Amino acid sequence: MIGSDEKDFIRGGFKADIRSDGRACNDSRPLSLSLGDLQPCSGSARCTLGSTDVIVGVKAELGAPLPDSPDCGGLHITVECSPCAGPTSQGRAGEALSFELAKCLERALNAHPSGRGSALDLRALSIVSGRTCWVLCIDALVLACDGSLLDALSIAVRAALQNTRIPLVEVGATEDPDEEPELELDDDPANAKQVDVSRVPIIVTVCQMDDAFVVDPTAREEEAAEQACHIAVMPTGNVCGMFRGSGAAVTPFALQEMMSLAQKRGPLLLQAVGKSIASAAMSMET
Amino acid sequence: MVCVGDRIDTDMQEGFLRGHGTQVLDGQLVATECGLVERVNKLVSVRPLRQRYSAALGDIVIGRVTEVAGKRWRLDIGARQEVSLQLSSVDLPGGAQRRRTAEDEIKMRTIFKEGDLLSAEVQSLHADGSIALHTRSAKYGKLTGGDLLYVPAALVKRQKHHFTNLTTMGITMILGCNGMVWLAPTHEGSSAAASSTSAPEQTAAKAPASAAEREAVSKAANAVRLLASLSMNISPASLLNVCKVCAERGVQAKDMLTASFIGAMLEEESQQRLQTSL
Amino acid sequence: MEFVTPEGLRRDGRRPKELRQLKCEVGVFPHADGSATFNIGNTQVIATVFGPRVADSRGESSTDRAIVKCAYSESHFAAGSRRQRKGRGDRRTAELASTVRKALEETILVELFPKAQIDLGIQVLQADGSVLAACINAAMLAVADAGIPMRDMIAATTVGYLESTPLLDINHTERTGNGPELLLALHVNQDKAIIITEEGAVNPETLEGMAELAEQGCKAVGKFLRQSLLEHIQRHATVRGLTVK
Numbered sequence: 001m002i003g004s005d006e007k008d009f010i011r012g013g014f015k016a017d018i019r020s021d022g023r024a025c026n027d028s029r030p031l032s033l034s035l036g037d038l039q040p041c042s043g044s045a046r047c048t049l050g051s052t053d054v055i056v057g058v059k060a061e062l063g064a065p066l067p068d069s070p071d072c073g074g075l076h077i078t079v080e081c082s083p084c085a086g087p088t089s090q091g092r093a094g095e096a097l098s099f100e101l102a103k104c105l106e107r108a109l110n111a112h113p114s115g116r117g118s119a120l121d122l123r124a125l126s127i128v129s130g131r132t133c134w135v136l137c138i139d140a141l142v143l144a145c146d147g148s149l150l151d152a153l154s155i156a157v158r159a160a161l162q163n164t165r166i167p168l169v170e171v172g173a174t175e176d177p178d179e180e181p182e183l184e185l186d187d188d189p190a191n192a193k194q195v196d197v198s199r200v201p202i203i204v205t206v207c208q209m210d211d212a213f214v215v216d217p218t219a220r221e222e223e224a225a226e227q228a229c230h231i232a233v234m235p236t237g238n239v240c241g242m243f244r245g246s247g248a249a250v251t252p253f254a255l256q257e258m259m260s261l262a263q264k265r266g267p268l269l270l271q272a273v274g275k276s277i278a279s280a281a282m283s284m285e286t
Numbered sequence: 287m288v289c290v291g292d293r294i295d296t297d298m299q300e301g302f303l304r305g306h307g308t309q310v311l312d313g314q315l316v317a318t319e320c321g322l323v324e325r326v327n328k329l330v331s332v333r334p335l336r337q338r339y340s341a342a343l344g345d346i347v348i349g350r351v352t353e354v355a356g357k358r359w360r361l362d363i364g365a366r367q368e369v370s371l372q373l374s375s376v377d378l379p380g381g382a383q384r385r386r387t388a389e390d391e392i393k394m395r396t397i398f399k400e401g402d403l404l405s406a407e408v409q410s411l412h413a414d415g416s417i418a419l420h421t422r423s424a425k426y427g428k429l430t431g432g433d434l435l436y437v438p439a440a441l442v443k444r445q446k447h448h449f450t451n452l453t454t455m456g457i458t459m460i461l462g463c464n465g466m467v468w469l470a471p472t473h474e475g476s477s478a479a480a481s482s483t484s485a486p487e488q489t490a491a492k493a494p495a496s497a498a499e500r501e502a503v504s505k506a507a508n509a510v511r512l513l514a515s516l517s518m519n520i521s522p523a524s525l526l527n528v529c530k531v532c533a534e535r536g537v538q539a540k541d542m543l544t545a546s547f548i549g550a551m552l553e554e555e556s557q558q559r560l561q562t563s564l
Numbered sequence: 565m566e567f568v569t570p571e572g573l574r575r576d577g578r579r580p581k582e583l584r585q586l587k588c589e590v591g592v593f594p595h596a597d598g599s600a601t602f603n604i605g606n607t608q609v610i611a612t613v614f615g616p617r618v619a620d621s622r623g624e625s626s627t628d629r630a631i632v633k634c635a636y637s638e639s640h641f642a643a644g645s646r647r648q649r650k651g652r653g654d655r656r657t658a659e660l661a662s663t664v665r666k667a668l669e670e671t672i673l674v675e676l677f678p679k680a681q682i683d684l685g686i687q688v689l690q691a692d693g694s695v696l697a698a699c700i701n702a703a704m705l706a707v708a709d710a711g712i713p714m715r716d717m718i719a720a721t722t723v724g725y726l727e728s729t730p731l732l733d734i735n736h737t738e739r740t741g742n743g744p745e746l747l748l749a750l751h752v753n754q755d756k757a758i759i760i761t762e763e764g765a766v767n768p769e770t771l772e773g774m775a776e777l778a779e780q781g782c783k784a785v786g787k788f789l790r791q792s793l794l795e796h797i798q799r800h801a802t803v804r805g806l807t808v809k
Contacts, residue, residue: 038641038689038690039606039690040641040642040643040644040690041641044641051594051595053593055689057639057640057641058641059641078640080637080639080640082610082637082685082687083612083635083636083637083684083685083686083687084593084596084599084610084611084612084685084687085685086595086596086612086614086685087614087620087633087635087683087685090635137640137641139639139640139641141639141687141689143593143610143687144593144595146595
């Protein structure tokens with residue numbers, strides 16, 4: 001809950017480019033990443049963005065491709081709000097939020113600059129055309145919410161995919177084309193495949209109050225702001241998706257502003273993510 | 287230091303009075319909380335590190351209005367109990383002592399409406415356990431033009447002055463015993479809060495904070511957040527200390543919550559403790 | 565599949581009366597009144613507590629004590645094979661939540677908080693056997709962190725029985741042996757069994773053996789929990805400059 005006077009103070013802060021925690025409108029909160037903590041998963045990542053805390057687990061499972069795309073693997077995304085996030089994150093509201101978050105992530109990952117296909121090369125997941133393929137099950141969990149959930153979730157998803165190792169599969173030869181071929185999974189982690197995340201976008205949340213636009217809002221800032229947009233940005237800086245948050249309609253001008261802001265922030269954020277992943281990997285090796 | 291279920295040593299004293307955090311089992315005093323044992327004369331109690339705020343008479347608190355109905359406001363102060371502020375416990379325009387009319391009831395929202403923040407004092411604890419607040423003093427009332435922070439209530443010790451002017455920073459701070467902390471630029475000639483006796487025009491006339499004032503407020507706010515994250519006591523002195531270290535190291539407000547500065551603060555703190563103990 | 569070798573070693577190299585490695589951390593989420601993580605072997609659980617606070621609904625609240633609620637969730641990625649869950653409302657989840665709730669309700673001094681509500685939140689990150697016991701232990705740590713008074717420390721373990729041997733703290737692989745399983749949640753100082761459930765056919769002597777082993781296990785877990793809580797207090801008391809006598 002937020003009072004009108006508090007909203008005014010926050011509004012003034014956005015205007016003066018000095019937010020409650022001293023950040024400028026363009027600044028993000030400190031980001032930290034931890035990879036590979038979940039044993040049962042093929043890949044995992046935990047991301048904290050300020051006080052927002054999310055964890056993503058990726059499991060590569062054997063499955064069958066869809067009839068109209070026999071050479072493609074599968075992708076499932078679920079998002080859940082943990083009971084740990086607080087009693088308010090439970091019940092119908094929590095479920096509705098989880099559903100929305102999952103939808104946004106799904107749409108962001110299905111985006112491609114050409115407008116076709118997925119941000120992940122699903123053909124690389126195919127094992128036997130029309131019969132067997134890898135299905136990537138991405139399960140995200142929100143542990144603590146302090147705004148910018150989609151930002152933290154998309155970063156964690158990207159990092160978890162980067163951390164994912166898919167076992168090498170040897171397909172046995174068959175004489176009869178209708179016969180089910182034998183599959184042998186290579187246990188050696190050195191032979192495992194990595195997932196190409198070069199086209200995986202991250203989502204940048206931008207809030208608007210009057211003429212001020214702000215990235216990485218806290219929960220309080222989100223509540224105070226009138227409009228919010230979540231913009232999916234590729235590593236190249238291209239926008240590949242846009243979802244409007246709650247609030248009043250956004251003017252075309254505002255949309256432009258938000259998109260250009262997201263385009264500037266996206267690559268910078270990805271750089272920070274890359275650094276985080278690199279340092280996490282190094283500390284694991286030592 | 288004890289854990290739940292531990293026996294508390296009472297052999298050294300003749301008798302004991304059971305305080306908070308303890309229970310008596312088979313004549314033995316046993317801890318019901320994990321924390322430090324406190325002995326004041328014969329009263330033995332256990333104080334845990336953290337606990338949801340439990341109001342005590344005379345506590346100064348900050349609260350947010352959640353409901354306006356039937357001659358009283360309901361507030362959220364993060365306490366265990368229900369909290370209310372009676373219409374009769376608020377100073378009204380037109381003089382303090384006059385009977386509340388039906389008109390006053392309708393106009394309640396012009397004084398405090400849903401979402402408003404205010405500072406108040408715990409007036410009494412009702413028989414059913416609920417808390418009654420009052421703002422019958424010039425220093426209490428609606429809070430505007432500043433920033434609100436939430437910290438664990440245990441980190442705010444009951445001290446002499448909960449309203450402080452941090453003159454070096456140009457900020458006024460209110461330390462709510464319930465763990466809600468208010469920071470706002472100091473305004474000339476006015477107290478920390480916009481008094482409820484002042485006419486509405488006066489409150490609106492408060493100038494919006496300047497950029498320099500906002501810088502100061504955000505610095506102070508981050509200092510409080512940092513102290514809270516390190517589980518350190520929050521007081522004007524500890525806040526100013528953090529800001530001092532910040533200035534010495536040339537750290538900007540927005541970088542105060544990074545891992546590197548938090549580490550630097552811990553280092554400073556241990557250095558200072560070492561020096562005072564020598 | 566052999567679960568216990570003739571030399572008396574289990575598949576993961578443990579002896580029958582041996583617990584897996586215990587790890588925990590108290591106060592992991594500042595936004596909750598109390599929180600903790602509890603790990604036993606590969607089983608990882610996070611618990612949070614919100615409260616005591618004013619009850620959400622007057623109808624549910626009680627005039628002489630606090631009501632305890634428990635929300636339980638097991639991640640999709642928690643088990644070895646990804647579980648296709650029917651949704652939050654399935655019976656198994658409800659039963660698990662109910663058991664944790666009961667265990668803590670009988671431990672917390674609820675009479676001290678009339679009309680209040682205490683919300684427990686349990687999140688299972690990794691499930692490798694003895695999950696319910698881990699949930700109870702994590703919840704207890706979170707409640708202690710929240711400064712909510714309890715009658716005693718509660719500690720829980722699970723005991724299985726395979727190849728004529730009672731096995732303490734069974735993992736997922738050992739559960740696939742489909743032997744009887746006993747869960748014990750104990751008030752460790754007062755020696756009171758709060759939750760004792762047993763599944764699977766078992767004769768009285770075996771059951772007694774399992775219960776005895778469970779009690780030993782609970783005491784060992786209780787010792788670990790106590791040690792961890794004291795260390796946590798020590799660290800924070802030092803930071804706050806409080807003296808410890």
